[in-house]
């Protein structure tokens with residue numbers, strides 16, 4: 001059963017992404033694309049000619065997708081949280097390498113920003129894992145889901161996690177990594193056709209990845225977890241529609257001062 | 273593949289290029305992407321990246337400064353692709369016709385599939401043209417399409433087609 005879910009993870013993420021595009025359109029009083037739009041896009045990309053810069057560049061995107069899928073699978077299987085975070089970091093590094101491996105300046109800028117994003121959110125993710133460990137006594141996702149009370153003991157840590165969700169799903173104010181037309185997609189710029197498709201699908205997996213961290217805060221109660229995910233989903237899109245993009249350096253500064261302080265403060269409170 | 277062909281018209285991604293227009297038509301294009309006319313309901317995304325686009329929206333008569341870039345961008349869009357010329361000056365030169373620094377219309381440089389009249393073309397017309405362009409897009413094959421001018425060569429290197437020299441530069445002192 002769990003294997004079916006793992007196999008379906010990109011499709012699930014695609015539905016979330018499609019739903020999000022509709023939701024954002026409705027927030028702007030537009031009709032918006034159909035909810036299956038991401039899949040139409042994927043099928044169309046399969047039907048286009050593919051331009052390749054060089055083979056390793058194209059393969060790194062494929063590798064990025066599969067490592068990411070593996071880390072999402074690890075969450076579903078209830079493995080060690082730290083292991084999952086580092087797997088995800090590895091996937092991100094593959095993408096950054098891909099960005100640096102071509103000559104396009106925009107690709108390099110994209111990689112730089114991707115690195116800054118990793119620098120910004122990675123400590124918070126690890127602190128979240130530590131916080132969950134302190135309360136539940138285990139790094140295993142399956143164990144974490146067996147106890148509860150995270151939200152009452154780790155409210156500030158949850159707020160810190162909330163702040164890094166927009167970075168991961170590339171939403172304003174922290175969407176510096178892709179930045180719409182400002183840097184033309186950053187690391188994605190040199191991809192086309194089938195290989196762009198892998199990057200497109202890994203975006204779906206990012207959604208699953210970061211929202212499962214939100215879900216973990218629900219603990220044993222599945223309803224609470226689902227409610228949290230839905231609430232955060234709405235909130236992130238609301239903020240996305242209402243804010244402008246900050247500069248990369250500002251992003252790191254905001255995360256390091258506000259989110260980090262919240263997280264450390266909360267952890268100190270739990271420890272003492 | 274035949275199975276995927278119907279999906280072409282469901283997700284047209286747009287590349288918008290200003291080849292020296294007065295900005296009138298660009299604003300109309302932005303208006304048709306904005307909430308009131310909402311082109312996104314057809315699945316349109318304004319990508320800004322030629323390698324991921326299907327529809328090339330061009331505005332403006334081609335000025336001498338912009339022609340190299342026009343052909344370069346055109347060459348970088350993978351097939352199947354459709355070119356939509358937005359505005360009178362893009363189709364014929366319009367108010368700029370006969371000026372010393374422009375070519376009269378983009379179809380001297382690249383093949384155009386849909387022309388949109390109007391100075392400036394209204395958002396309704398632009399939407400109509402895009403929908404028309406989708407029909408053209410669905411009927412197209414994946415043959416490589418070449419620009420009329422400034423076309424370099426498509427070479428075969430290690431059994432792979434290379435587009436690296438597909439678009440060339442204007443000769444430094446050519447009289448045209």
Ligand code: SF4
Nearest residue numbers: 293296359360361391
């Ligand atoms: S058609 Fe008219 S409004 Fe449109 S770009 Fe040309 S001159 Fe401007």
